[in-house]
Amino acid sequence: PSFIQQKKMTPAERGTLVHLVMQHIDAREPVNEESIQTLVERLVMKEFITKEQAEAIDAAQLLGFFESEIGQRMKHAKEIRKEVPFTMAYPAREAYHDWDGGDENILVQGIVDCLFEDENGLVLVDYKTDAITGRFPNGFEEAEEVLRARYVKQIELYTRALEQILKREIKEKYLFFFDGAHFIKL
Secondary structure, eight states, X not given: OHHHHTSOOOHHHHHHHHHHHHHHOOTTSOOOHHHHHHHHHXXXXXXXXXXXXXXTOOHHHHHHHHHSHHHHHHHTOSEEEEEEEEEXXXXXXXXXXXXXXXXXXXXXXXXXXXXXXXXXXXXXEEEEOOOOTTTSTTTHHHHHXXXXXXXXXXXXXXHHHHXXXXXXXXXXXXXXXXXXXXXXXX
């Protein structure tokens, strides 16, 4: 309905939109702003997204990932998996540092944004759309500690789940922030 379409996109909606576009970009093909815009137009034509949503996509921000060292490694990877869902049971005390409810398990569900394998092994990449610019007086240097603390437990859980499922070690783990094209290695 038009009353829903007229509202401003929330950060969560924007994050979902960015993840959808990243899922459909073929890293093995040449990636540039034009190819991203062409993909976005195709997503509109196929009615995966609306024209209004397409206007919210910043192709330059997405391109920042593919121009990075990790993006280039992914381009040449042996295997690339995107949007990999998983469900695992964990002891609650391992997921919550302040848990005092005994030996109960919790069910953790997640979707791994990107997992690729190159000559160095398996690499986990989690995309983040957090706003950084203008929020931290000292820029990314100040933001890095806050963002690392915010997401370290999530990546630990994802890593543990993937390693149990795949029976292989995840060699490298990264958070990629589209705002500023910043990586945090965990």
